[in-house]
Amino acid sequence: MTARLALAATAFVLAACTPPASEPETPPAPVVVNAPSGEYALDPNHTSVTVRVSHFGLSHYTLRFNTASGTLNFNAEDPAQSSIEASVATTSLDTPYGGPRDFDAELQNSEWLDSASFPAATFRSTAVEQTGPGAANVTGDLTIRGVTHPITLAVTYNASHSPHPMGVQISLIGFSARGTFNRSDYGLNVLQPTAGANDGVSNDVELIIEAEFTRPIENTPAPANTPAEPVN
Amino acid sequence: MRKMIIAAALLAAACATAPAAAPAPAPQTNGGAVSPVPAAIAPADGTSLNPADAPAGAYTMDPRHASVVWRVRHTGLSLFTARFDTFEGALNFDPQNPANSSVTASIAANSVSTNVVNRNGEHAFDHDIANTLGAEANPNITFVSRSIELTGPTTGLITGDLTLNGQTHPATLEASFHGGRFIQLRGKNVIAFSARTIINRSQWGVTNWALFTGDQVEILIDAEFIKD
Numbered sequence: 397m398t399a400r401l402a403l404a405a406t407a408f409v410l411a412a413c414t415p416p417a418s419e420p421e422t423p424p425a426p427v428v429v430n431a432p433s434g435e436y437a438l439d440p441n442h443t444s445v446t447v448r449v450s451h452f453g454l455s456h457y458t459l460r461f462n463t464a465s466g467t468l469n470f471n472a473e474d475p476a477q478s479s480i481e482a483s484v485a486t487t488s489l490d491t492p493y494g495g496p497r498d499f500d501a502e503l504q505n506s507e508w509l510d511s512a513s514f515p516a517a518t519f520r521s522t523a524v525e526q527t528g529p530g531a532a533n534v535t536g537d538l539t540i541r542g543v544t545h546p547i548t549l550a551v552t553y554n555a556s557h558s559p560h561p562m563g564v565q566i567s568l569i570g571f572s573a574r575g576t577f578n579r580s581d582y583g584l585n586v587l588q589p590t591a592g593a594n595d596g597v598s599n600d601v602e603l604i605i606e607a608e609f610t611r612p613i614e615n616t617p618a619p620a621n622t623p624a625e626p627v628n
Numbered sequence: 629m630r631k632m633i634i635a636a637a638l639l640a641a642a643c644a645t646a647p648a649a650a651p652a653p654a655p656q657t658n659g660g661a662v663s664p665v666p667a668a669i670a671p672a673d674g675t676s677l678n679p680a681d682a683p684a685g686a687y688t689m690d691p692r693h694a695s696v697v698w699r700v701r702h703t704g705l706s707l708f709t710a711r712f713d714t715f716e717g718a719l720n721f722d723p724q725n726p727a728n729s730s731v732t733a734s735i736a737a738n739s740v741s742t743n744v745v746n747r748n749g750e751h752a753f754d755h756d757i758a759n760t761l762g763a764e765a766n767p768n769i770t771f772v773s774r775s776i777e778l779t780g781p782t783t784g785l786i787t788g789d790l791t792l793n794g795q796t797h798p799a800t801l802e803a804s805f806h807g808g809r810f811i812q813l814r815g816k817n818v819i820a821f822s823a824r825t826i827i828n829r830s831q832w833g834v835t836n837w838a839l840f841t842g843d844q845v846e847i848l849i850d851a852e853f854i855k856d
Contacts, residue, residue, distance in 0.1 A: 441744045442702055444709035451693055453675035454806055454820035455852045458695040460709075462743035490743070492695045492713045499692070555704035561840065570705025594674035606699075606706040 427530040429472050431556035431567040436609035438466035438482060439568075443607045445484055449579075450598035453589075457597070459503070461517075463488035468609045470569060475532065475553075476524045482607075483518045486511040486540075507586045514541045522546070530554075534573070540582040549575040549603070558613065565613040573605040675807035677782055680723045682808035682819045687853035689717030689733070690818070694851035696735060700829075701842035708841070710757070712769070714739035719853045721819065726805075727776045731786065733849075734770045737763035760836040762793035771799070782806075786823065792832040801825045801849075817855040824848050 443464050451457040466482030486509045491499040504511035521536035530553040538547040551573045558567035578599050580588065587596035676682070696715055699707040714736035722728040737758055744753040761769070773788035782805040790799035801823040808819035826846045829835070 442706055442708065444707075444743060446697070446709060451852070452809065452811065452818070454809065454818060455693045456806075456822065456850045457693060458697060458850055460711075460743065488743075490741075492711055492741070493692050494713055495691060497692070554706060557703065557705070561703055568703075568705055570702075572706065592674070606709055608702070608705045 427553065429475075429553075429556055431470065431472060431558045431569045431611070433470055433472045434567075434611050436468040436470055436567070436569060436611040438464060438468070439608040439610050440464055442570075444605070446604040448602040448604065450600065452596070453594035453598075456602075459489060459491045459499075461485065461488050462490050464607075466519075466607075466609075468569070470609070470611075476526045478521075478524055480521045480534070480536070481519070483516045485515060486517055487515055508584060510541055519547070519549075538577060541584070543582045545577070545581045547575050547577050549573040549605070567611045567613055568608055570606075570608045573603070573607065575603045577601055577603070675809045677805070677807045679721075679726050679782065679805050679808070679819075682721060682723050683817050683855060684721060684723050686856040687719040687721055687819065688856055689715070689719070690852040690854050691716065693820075695849070697848040697850075699846045699848070700844070703840045707846075708742075710740060710742040712736065712739045713741045717851060717853070719819075721853075726784065727778050729773075729776060731773045731788075732771065734768050737761045737767055737769050737792075760834055762833075766791075766794040771801075774798075776803075790827065790832075792827075793834055795832045797831055799825055799827055814854065818852050819855075820850075820852045822848070822850045 440463065445461040445464050446458060447460065448456045448458050461484045463485035464482060466480060469479045471477040487504060489500055489503055489509065489511070491503070493499050503509060506512070509517075517538070517540045519536050519538050521534050523535045525533045525535070527533055527550075532551050532553075533548050534551045535546060535548045537544045551571055554570040554572060556567065556569040560566050560568055579585070579601050580599050588599060589596040694715070694717075696712040697709060698711070699709045702708045712735045715733060717731065717733040719731045720729055738755075740754045740757045740761070740763075742751070742754055742757070744751070746752045768791075770791045771788050773786050775787050777785045777787070779785060784803050786801040786803050787798060788801075789796050802825065803821055803823040806820040806822060808817060810816070811818050824847065826844050828843050829845050830838075830843050
């Protein structure tokens with residue numbers, strides 16, 4: 397398992413194809429679901445929304461959104477019956493560059509995300525297709541700048557705990573997700589590459605999401621603060 | 629099946645060349661599967677993937693088009709994802725024999741950037757992490773390449789000295805050349821690379837929060853370098 401995942405990760409770095417046949421034939425780790433069905437809230441402190449585009453066909457320009465919220469209706473018995481709604485604050489766009497030119501503000505202006513008029517980008521699932529143990533394609537409506545198009549996210553279930561390993565009376569579930577959309581679908585057309593030149597910023601936008609969800613364990617007192625977890 | 633998903637993601641990214649580098653260990657899974665970052669966006673027209681097309685000499689990292697992302701597993705549930713936002717890098721590029729190239733980089737340890745804010749809206753956790761990295765006594769995290777082994781036409785393993793928390797140990801970056809081109813706006817040649825490594829942070833004496841935070845830290849660098 398470790399080796400295979402390493403290969404996959406390596407393939408990403410190399411921008412290259414790793415044919416599945418070349419990967420070691422080890423059985424997948426068993427998927428264990430410890431968390432019960434129910435409504436879970438996205439944990440903003442353990443969630444990251446990373447976005448990548450290609451800049452001039454050169455670097456993978458990487459930024460993130462800092463503020464996300466959402467609700468997962470998790471069905472532990474039949475995960476394909478689960479659903480999710482999530483929202484990202486477009487005003488929380490955060491590029492790495494801290495120099496004199498304010499890219500964060502630029503990318504929120506009316507030519508780009510128009511955060512003043514459209515402060516949220518949202519995703520609402522419409523279908524979950526389980527593709528394997530611990531893996532599913534989650535299709536839903538992605539709304540950016542008030543424009544809605546379907547997108548399918550490839551989602552991996554990572555793990556779940558109930559209760560929290562530190563003994564806190566909450567259940568937790570963690571997922572990774574990724575997807576791609578065309579920004580032109582949402583009217584995001586600034587700096588589109590001119591035909592054949594591969595200049596500007598790619599139309600393809602990659603989403604890379606890590607997300608944890610929590611739910612209080614029923615019939616227990618409300619959890620106190622968790623001093624051991626600096627992030628909580 | 630997970631393998632199929634990974635393969636599908638790779639294929640969907642229209643990848644072109646074959647990998648050759650030895651894989652680094654994946655971040656420890658701690659009971660959960662590790663989700664790799666998606667396959668890179670494919671290069672297209674206007675960018676040359678042939679390193680020999682780029683001019684030789686000194687290049688400087690373009691801070692406006694670079695990122696240093698790091699990921700560490702959190703209780704098996706997710707990969708906690710953060711950045712360093714202040715860094716600089718210099719590259720001496722030999723297009724005829726890229727293995728003779730060299731690179732140095734410096735990252736400000738106190739430029740840790742997470743999306744976590746406390747109840748007062750302060751980035752206190754960023755400072756906690758920086759303290760864990762020994763930022764006060766050792767403000768810079770540095771990498772100095774010592775040797776480069778080519779693993780393919782656009783890939784290589786860059787081994788060098790990584791100094792973090794005041795301690796120096798070897799580290800190997802899996803590097804990929806993403807292409808080069810002359811950019812009219814700048815009047816300069818620009819070349820781009822990504823690099824990835826996984827370090828065991830305890831080797832550099834960084835051991836905080838080990839109960840729920842993995843020892844392995846994946847570092848993902850994506851950067852453009854402008855010809856001096």
